[in-house]
Amino acid sequence: MSVLRLVGRPMLASMFLAGGLNSLRAPEKVAPAAEPVVQPITERVDALPDRTEQAVRLSGAVQVAAGLLLGTGRVPRLAALAIAGTLVPTTLAGHRFWEAQDPDERAQQRIHFLKNLSMLGGLLIAADDTAGSPSLVWRGRHAAHDLRREAHLVRRSVRATARPAVAAGGVRAKLAR
Numbered sequence: 001m002s003v004l005r006l007v008g009r010p011m012l013a014s015m016f017l018a019g020g021l022n023s024l025r026a027p028e029k030v031a032p033a034a035e036p037v038v039q040p041i042t043e044r045v046d047a048l049p050d051r052t053e054q055a056v057r058l059s060g061a062v063q064v065a066a067g068l069l070l071g072t073g074r075v076p077r078l079a080a081l082a083i084a085g086t087l088v089p090t091t092l093a094g095h096r097f098w099e100a101q102d103p104d105e106r107a108q109q110r111i112h113f114l115k116n117l118s119m120l121g122g123l124l125i126a127a128d129d130t131a132g133s134p135s136l137v138w139r140g141r142h143a144a145h146d147l148r149r150e151a152h153l154v155r156r157s158v159r160a161t162a163r164p165a166v167a168a169g170g171v172r173a174k175l176a177r
Contacts, residue, residue, distance in 0.1 A: 005073070005131060012122055013071035016063040016083050019090075023060025027053040030094065037093040059086045070126065080126035087123065091116040 023030060031052045038055045042048045049055050063086050069079035095116060097109035134142075 002131075005129070009073060009076055009126065010071040012119070012126060013067040013079075013083075015119065016067040016087075017071070020060040020063030020067060023056050024064065027056035027060070031056050034089075034093040037089050041089065059090065062086050076131075077127050077129065080123045084120055084123040084127065087116060087120050091120070 034056050035052050038052045042050055042055060049058060062082055066079040066082035066086075070076050070083065091113060095109045095113035097106050097113050100106035100109050
């Protein structure tokens with residue numbers, strides 16, 4: 001593992017560990033702000049809890065678990081995607097700068113919104129990072145290519161050996177008469 005991954009992943013994960021722990025410990029603090037975003041989602045997705053506090057707790061648990069996985073380098077791509085999935089509603093709920101009336105509050109919320117947007121970009125990069133190994137898609141393409149090449153070689157080999165065998169069989173048939 002490169003030094004950048006070794007240092008960068010825990011740094012990226014730290015914010016989500018802290019935020020996730022806060023959401024787990026005191027979901028009632030962020031539930032009022034999360035209500036406008038959580039309710040439409042829970043109405044459409046039956047698997048999510050109905051109460052906003054429970055949804056906030058679930059999001060916090062995902063952030064903590066995925067943050068630990070990302071920080072330790074265990075399934076980092078999946079962990080980064082999981083965190084990214086929780087970051088979108090968290091950002092939309094917590095940093096609605098377009099609704100702020102006070103110009104200073106609006107500026108602060110815009111900064112936090114853009115910070116979260118930047119972290120989302122980092123998570124998407126981490127989710128795409130194969131750590132120098134070829135991705136599954138690349139491996140699949142190359143395996144299919146190798147199979148086609150091998151099949152072509154087998155076909156040529158069979159044809160090359162079949163022609164003399166057919167000719168020898170024809171000679172034998174003529175001699176047997």
